[in-house]
Amino acid sequence: MRTVTDNLAGAQGMDGSVIVTGGAGYIGSHAVLALLDTGYRVVVIDNLVTGFDWAVDPRATLVRMAVEDPGVVDVIRAHDVRAIMHFAGSVVVPESVSDPLKYYRNNTAASRALIESAVAGGVRHFIFSSTAATYGTPEKVPVAEGDPTVPINPYGTSKLMTEAMLRDVAAAHPINYAALRYFNVAGADPHGRSGQSTAGATHLIKVAVEAATGKRGHVGVYGTDFATPDGTGVRDYIHVTDLAAAHVHALELLIAEPTRSHTLNAGYGRGFSVLEVLDAVDRVTNMTIDRRLEGRRPGDPAALIADNAAILATLPWRPQHADLDGIVRDALAWERKLSERT
Template identity: 80%
Template sequence: MIDGKVMVTGGGGYIGSHAVLALLDAGYRVVVVDNLVTGFAWAVDPRATLVEMAVEDPSIRDVMAEHRVRAVMHFAGSVVVPESVVDPLKYYRNNTAATRTLIESAVAAGVPHFIFSSTAATYGTPDKVPVAEGDPTRPINPYGMSKLMTEAMLRDVAAAHPLNYACLRYFNVAGADPQGRSGQSTVGATHLIKIAVEAATGKRAAVSVFGTDFPTRDGTGVRDYIHVSDLAEAHVAALKLLVERPGDSHILNAGYGRGFSVLEVLDAVDRVTNLSIERRLEGRRAGDPAELVADNSAILRTLDWTPRRDDLDGIVRDALAWERALAERGR
């Protein structure tokens, strides 16, 4: 535990709101900073303090001082790969430049621990699958590059200042809090399982399958899907490690170590819903690699963390329950 609060940026968003829940459930005190452009105030657990602010606002260091922040978990940013290809400057502004200012504020406020929401997109098209942390990082889209640049900034800052960090490279995050407290709520989200359960609840007419000619077992893209609550608990475990070992920093893959194709995921949604969702076969999207699966041996070895929800049908069930709850709320 830390003598102060954890600041969660983007805590009104999908992954951030689950991290807030995991921190609070573990006994931490939390202050959320979110400009609510894509996040939601109602998604922030009332046990946390919400400050509506952009992370690049230099006055965020005053918030850090006021709340005696001892760790930052940084989730705020832009996350849509195809959008990053057509609007790269947005991603270098929101993900790289804004994070640079946030890190500067953390250093000025004397915050000793920083956990960063990175991505498997830093690998680009890997030479082998599963991909390990030491494998080459060659992003094929601005989203991945914007995150890799932040990893480099943290490495350099940690060498110059009393700050240690953990970068968790997420694979495909899916599902929702099993207790129904949070889930993926963004309108127009691009996550496959979110789109599929929207189709299952009548919000969409069909699901587009982008690319059927990849060199994979059925021609569609293969991804490693991790339950958002497992991922949130990994962040808490990473914070614990940073506090226990203040001289060490870590870059870790966050995935389950096995992949499912787009068609296999849609089959799982059909199984769970007992429906047959319409599939529209389309061309590949820019910036999409054929296969991304984690070698997760390092995170299992390094953190006091064991995935508890490694079940594709279970991930779909939790996502579906949340989607139905959103419909009942009129969202």
């Protein structure tokens, strides 16, 4: 089976560079590593509002710029960019409920401007960081790509609108795309090169390892009355390194089949409840995390688990880091490394 690090076919099959927007952030920085390790030339576009310049691998070129800046076209032309991986945007579901216009600006309007720059600059391939939030509260679990998309929060709606733009643009211009609908991304680069560094993050495993390292006093459990086995929300947690590998494979597919586009779930096809995740953190740390039971947060469905049959059938991608304790262990190692930076 091919892996990202030993397969250079995609890089050799595409002249030019890849732009990674949001490449100084959590998922984007891991995609940069995966692309560089595979042999691609990478240009990172990031305004560094939430990202960190030190998170960008020195093998990449960093351009400090907003994705909606018309100057993106000049970057595309200067670096002979043939593909874009778009990670930049806002990602906190409860915040999207309280400040929807921020999400329609940062996610939808900014993506529209970036896609326009891509078309103007002759970019041929576009990979979009979408989300399982496009499904809303699914009628069945696991949820598949063909199931209804009825978002229950502005975050999910903002991403679904971008998917629609990509579909329409690909029908009108010589560009193809892959929209990867992420489930819950967690963990960190196993080699310690990157991880989740954003202050005030809301992702459960990030919050839990912060509590384990003394940066938080407790972990809030938001909702204990969901229709799930233990009453807490169930999510499909995917290791960020596996997710980054899926992006590289998706790019290789777009290069090989330039007239086809794809929308694919990116998850493992199994879920863990909030309490099960906290139990895993307890096991890995050999301590007990303080848990505070809270009410539900607006916009949270009871369960989101990927039907990942399509991505497994479409890409030569197989998860390499699917063990929950291993995901927690990598996240904890990164959190401890972050502590050493301060």
